[in-house]
Amino acid sequence: MEKKNPEERRRQRQLTVKPLVDAFFEWVKKHKNEVLPKSETGKGFTYCLNQEKYLKVFLEDGNVPADNNAAESSIRGFCIGKHNWHLIDTIDGAKASAIIYSIAETAKANNLKPYNYFEFLLTEIPKHMDDTNLDFLEDLLPWSEKLPIECKKQK
Secondary structure, eight states: OOOOOHHHHHHHHHHHTHHHHHHHHHHHHHHGGGSOTTSHHHHHHHHHHHTHHHHTHHHHOTTSOSSOHHHHHHHHHHHHGGGGGGGOOSHHHHHHHHHHHHHHHHHHHTTBOHHHHHHHHHHHGGGGTTOSOOGGGGGGSTTOTTSOGGGBOOO
16 A cells, blocks of 8 residues: 555545545434434434534544544553553542553654663653753653664664
């Protein structure tokens, strides 16, 4: 499959997908009053119509993926481990878990080795605890060119 640039994807979506999406929303609007508002179908129709603007963003921006497969794949491990969530019984615990998962998945998305990246962060951040200037954080971001080679996956 050939890789298209964002503008080509946008143009292709405008030609092939937009008519289908527009037809779907017209159909929902036409049939909305034929279902009970509190039924599952009614709730689905209301949700679609309330989110229409956001559900159509991918049609105008070729950088926005047409599906959420990448997001679904990135949280798969998180979902598989959910039976352990009962150990996260505080708001602070949940926030900490969300931060850790976010860092790990962002590291993966940037072709880093999560373990090595965490090790690097946990070594470097304490060196700056007394700093008032936080510019050093730029060098710690997963896309920084200044990350050590040990954090990067071999290509």
